[in-house]
Amino acid sequence: MSGRGARRREPRQERSRAMVERIVAAGRDVLVTRGYDGASTNRIAAAAGVSPGSLYQYFPDKDAVLTEVLDRYLDAMEARVSRAFLDSVAAAGPGAGTAPAVRATLEALLDTFGEEPDLLRVIVEQLPRSPGGRRAAFAGRIDDLVTTVLLTRGAGDTDAARAAAWTVVRTVEHLTTGFVLERPxxxxxxxxxxxxxxxxxxxxxxxxxxxxxxxxxx
Amino acid sequence: MSGRGARRREPRQERSRAMVERIVAAGRDVLVTRGYDGASTNRIAAAAGVSPGSLYQYFPDKDAVLTEVLDRYLDAMEARVSRAFLDSVAAAGPGAGTAPAVRATLEALLDTFGEEPDLLRVIVEQLPRSPGGRRAAFAGRIDDLVTTVLLTRGAGDTDAARAAAWTVVRTVEHLTTGFVLERPxxxxxxxxxxxxxxxxxxxxxxxxxxxxxxxxxx
Amino acid sequence: MSGRGARRREPRQERSRAMVERIVAAGRDVLVTRGYDGASTNRIAAAAGVSPGSLYQYFPDKDAVLTEVLDRYLDAMEARVSRAFLDSVAAAGPGAGTAPAVRATLEALLDTFGEEPDLLRVIVEQLPRSPGGRRAAFAGRIDDLVTTVLLTRGAGDTDAARAAAWTVVRTVEHLTTGFVLERPxxxxxxxxxxxxxxxxxxxxxxxxxxxxxxxxxx
Amino acid sequence: MSGRGARRREPRQERSRAMVERIVAAGRDVLVTRGYDGASTNRIAAAAGVSPGSLYQYFPDKDAVLTEVLDRYLDAMEARVSRAFLDSVAAAGPGAGTAPAVRATLEALLDTFGEEPDLLRVIVEQLPRSPGGRRAAFAGRIDDLVTTVLLTRGAGDTDAARAAAWTVVRTVEHLTTGFVLERPxxxxxxxxxxxxxxxxxxxxxxxxxxxxxxxxxx
DNA sequence: AATGAATGAGCGTTCATTCAT
DNA sequence: GATGAATGAACGCTCATTCAT
Known part of the structure; x- marks a missing residue:
């Protein structure tokens, strides 16, 4: 996870795609069961039923595999979180306060994070974050989403909306995951x-x- | 960083204490310059101008060195944060809202976190967190502090105060460090x-x- | 040499088998030339013209290499000793005393032990013996063989035969190796x-x- | 135990002698409790309540300490074995066969070896023997003793007596220790x-x- | 003499990565 | 493509030995 932005090559064939899938799935499993330190390339390849050499045919290095695992988790998260947020906003309607929409979003978030707590835990507790990495990008896109909604709801200027969005997004993200992982x-x-x-x-x-x-x- | 609580031996002599200091300082430097994965015992020893064997006279294993670096940072943090918080509460007085105390605490926090951003970054981004580890303990003690103040300020029952403290402590911690590290x-x-x-x-x-x-x- | 029974993996290919052979041969050589304490994995790998990592593809740990060296020596010994003993018994015939058979067995033993005196020396003088280890097992099998022959020759009950076998086997083993190694x-x-x-x-x-x-x- | 013949310096003072005693005693204990591999100089020094530096004041290297432990054991053995043997010979008288003397010697030997089986075990199973080392010298002196007695009892020439002595000494030594350690x-x-x-x-x-x-x- | 802090070469082992097949 | 044997630098750590105090 050294933030060098290594990406896998795009598979051209069905066979290749299947191989990538197996490797990523194995990466996820090994990550969850053995932790970040235990997620060696050889172990992932073995769990995928693939040779180490083949792994390197599709991923430039070890980090790329775990990055892909993280990406998929984050992409799925983003889709669900975005949808939950937008649905909540829509359902609450424009008149009332923000509380119903916030509450609905929180419920959706806690549901989502609670589904794969093992993976969430290893991501939050063990995966190194790179400064300009995927998690920052993920949060940035949620920021944009929330900013947009705030602006349509009559927030002042764009800067104020951005600041408010940044604030609430991080707060909600950290406290919902914190609740799931800390079990206070x-x-x-x-x-x-x-x-x-x-x-x-x-x-x-x-x-x-x-x-x-x-x-x-x- | 396996929270097994390995601690260094107490140095008996001034000479020994100086050695511990050099090793911890070197551990800090290597951690900052080479990252968590690059913080090998041999590298730390070399950076301290010391043989690998000497490192092991003062620390039972690799984790103990990095734990000590983290501990010192966290202890200093806790002292400053606690003091800033209590001072802010005292200065604001009982009558007004909480805003002045909150604001003063935030200023102190941002000052503190801004002093060693490199170390803060590697701690937040690369050091594995263990569920029952030092960082959880640190947050737990701040929780207690804030809970106490909330109770003296007329919060309802203890449970409510604890939940509120948990909420604001994590929020403030995450957003202040997030600001320093993300530079939004x-x-x-x-x-x-x-x-x-x-x-x-x-x-x-x-x-x-x-x-x-x-x-x-x- | 910790008798935990660690065995090497079965090589699947000719190539692999050749590698195992080279490592075992190198282990034998290093053991003979540098002694037990000098038989480090890195040294054995270097002597085999192989990387340390390769050694660990065929042997689970250091002991397994030396155990294999010892096993091969002992297996070869056992085959030759058993054959020599049985041949001698057969050649001598049932009528005469035991002297001819004993004498022939001794000659075969001294021939055998005299072939690789360097290896014999390091095995006898430096290799730790574990109580339930290979050497005990080796001796035990020879005990059984001799016991059987004694019983067919009219020894009393089984217990007496076992005691007599135990006695002569150890005597012969110790004195023949002693002669080869001490050169009195x-x-x-x-x-x-x-x-x-x-x-x-x-x-x-x-x-x-x-x-x-x-x-x-x- | 690299047979380089390293010997400790002769202590000149009472204090020094006491120190040597403590080190040797500690060496014996550590050898028995932790085995040959666990008998590090630091551990022996610590067990003796002495600094590593002091150990090297009296012993040139690690082997010298263990050699001394072995020497003392062997010296005590030799004294007892010699005495038992000579007493048995004297008691049996000249007329009868050798059986009574042999039997009495064996009994004494088994008594002696049975007294410190732990130390005997580690010596026999773990301590490297050097070709011209103490154990060979020990056996050689017993050889001489037995040779002498055989000659006085009417053995043929000196060479025959030496060969017979060599034969019986090794037989008896190996089988008595073998019985104590193997517990067949x-x-x-x-x-x-x-x-x-x-x-x-x-x-x-x-x-x-x-x-x-x-x-x-x- | 005595200390014990300090040394540093070397240990057994791992694992990301390569490359001949 | 796919394999998996092979690599080798680097790891965490030990311990016989030295030397400044």
């Missing part, structure tokens, strides 16, 4: 309530009257 | 404003009237 | 005579009249 | 009987009529 001593309903209060309160203030900070900005 | 396209003052709005709004609602969620709890 | 100041013919007298006298007494000890047993 | 499935009394028959039969033939080998010498 309170119920899921509690986190949902708290996070809804936290985020909806913030967004409502941001959207209605613009600047709020009663103690004056710095 | 807006100014520090903006994050401070946004985070102050986010957190103070949440806490004020939590402290004044108890449950707030206007859309009804789940 | 007398000729090979002398040892053969003395050992023949020692063993044949004992066996003849045991086989003819049963208990002999004229001073009375304890 | 029969009683001590059985080994005593068998060995007595083996050795006494041989010696009686050698002493009475000279050459015996009925099948003709080679």
């Amino acid at each position: 001593g309170f119920a899921r309903a509690v986190v949902v309530d708290e996070l809804t209060a936290l985020v909806a309160g913030y967004l409502d203030a941001r959207l209605s009257g613009g600047r709020v900070a009663s103690d004056g900005p710095s | 396209g807006f100014a520090r003052a903006v994050v401070v404003d946004e985070l102050t709005a986010l957190v103070a709004g949440y806490l004020d609602a939590r402290l004044s009237g108890g449950r707030v969620a206007s859309d009804g709890p789940s | 100041g007398f000729a090979r013919a002398v040892v053969v005579d003395e050992l023949t007298a020692l063993v044949a006298g004992y066996l003849d007494a045991r086989l003819s009249g049963g208990r002999v000890a004229s001073d009375g047993p304890s | 499935g029969f009683a001590r009394a059985v080994v005593v009987d068998e060995l007595t028959a083996l050795v006494a039969g041989y010696l009686d033939a050698r002493l009475s009529g000279g050459r015996v080998a009925s099948d003709g010498p080679s």
Whole structure:
């Protein structure tokens, strides 16, 4: 995961595609069962029923395999999160506060993260993050999505919306995954309530009257 | 970084203490310059101007060196964060909202995290986190601190205070480090404003009237 | 040499088999030239003209290489010793005393041990013996062989035959190897005579009249 | 144990002598409890309550310590074995066969070897023997002793006596230690009987009529 | 004499990667 | 393409030995 941006070659044949699939699936399994340190190329190739040499036919190096595993997880996440967010926004309608949409989004997120906690854990706890890497890109796209919605909901200028989006996206991402992985001593309903209060309160203030900070900005 | 709690021996002599210092400093440097994977014992020893054998007179294994580097960083953090938080609370006084205290704490946090961004980066991005490890313990102690203050400020029952503390601590931790490491396209003052709005709004609602969620709890 | 029974993988190809041969041969050479302590994996690999990694494709650990060297020596020994013993017994015929058979066996043994005295020396002098290890097993099988022959020759009960076999096997093994390794100041013919007298006298007494000890047993 | 003949310096002072004692005692203990591979200089020094540097004040290298441990064991053995042998010879008187003396010697030997089986085991199974080393010298001195007695009992020429002594000494040594360490499935009394028959039969033939080998010498 | 901190060559082993088949 | 044997640099760590104090 040394952020060199190594990508796999595009397979041209059906056979090749199947091989890539097996390798990625094996990479995922080995990653989950043996951890990042145990995810050696030889082990992944063996788990895929493929020779080490073949692995290198499709992936330039070890990181590329794990990057692909991560990419797929992140792509699936992004699709579900985007959809859940947009559905929630649509369902809540324009009139009310943001709380219903936030709450619905949170529920969807917790459902999603809870589905593969083992993979989530190894990604969050063991996979090195590269500064300009996939996770940053992922978050950046969610930022854009939320920014757009905020702007349509009457947030002030673009910069303010971006800042607000950056803030809530990271907050929600970190606390939902944190809840799933830490399993702190309170119920899921509690986190949902708290996070809804936290985020909806913030967004409502941001959207209605613009600047709020009663103690004056710095 | 296997949280088995391996600790270095207590040095008995000034000479020994100096050696430990050199090794820890070298560990820090190598960690920053070569990353977690590049932080081999031989490299750390060489950077410290010391033989590999000497390293093992003071540290039982490789993890112990990096754990010590992390511990020192975390201990310093905890001291500064705790102090900044308590000072901010005291300075703001009981009457006003929480915004001034939150803002002051955030400023202190950003100052602190901004001092060694390279080390912060490698810690956040590359060091494996173990579930019961030092970083969890660190966060747990900050949770306790904030919980206590919330209770003295009129939060409801202990459980509610704990949930609120868990929420704001993770939010503030993640967003302040995120700002320092991501360098998103807006100014520090903006994050401070946004985070102050986010957190103070949440806490004020939590402290004044108890449950707030206007859309009804789940 | 930790008798955990680690065995090498079965080579699948001719190429592989050749590699195993080279490694085992190199292990033998290094063992003989540098001694047990000098028989490091890297040295063996280098002597075999092979990388350390290759060694570990065929042997699970260091001990497995040396165990294989020892096994081959012992297997060859056992085959030759068994054959020589049985041939000698057959050639001597049932009527006469045991002396001719004993003498022929001794000659064969001294021939055999004298062929690779360097390897014999390092095995006897430097290789750790584990109580339940290969050497014990080797001796045990020879014990069985001799026991069987003694029983067919009219030894008393099984227990007596086992004790007699145990006695003569160890005696012969130790004195023949001792002669080869110590090179005491007398000729090979002398040892053969003395050992023949020692063993044949004992066996003849045991086989003819049963208990002999004229001073009375304890 | 590389047979380079390294010896410790002679201590000149009482203090020094005490230190040597502690080191040797610690060497013995560590050897027995941790085996040959576990008997590192640092461990021995620590067990002796002495610094590694001090150990090297009295012993030129690691082997010298273990050699000293072995020497003391061997010296004690030699004293006891010699005495037992000579006492047995004297007690049996000149008239009878050799059986009573052999039997008494065997009993004494088994008593002696049985006293510290742990140390005996590690010496026999793990300590490298050097060709011209202490154990050879030990056996050589016993050879001389037995040779002398055989000559006084009417053995033929010196060479014949030496060969007979060499033969019986190795036989008795190997089988008595073998019985103690192997614990084969029969009683001590059985080994005593068998060995007595083996050795006494041989010696009686050698002493009475000279050459015996009925099948003709080679 | 005595200490014990310091050394550094060397150990057994792994694994990302290559390349002859 | 696909294989899998082969590579070799590097790893974490040990320990006999030295030497400044």
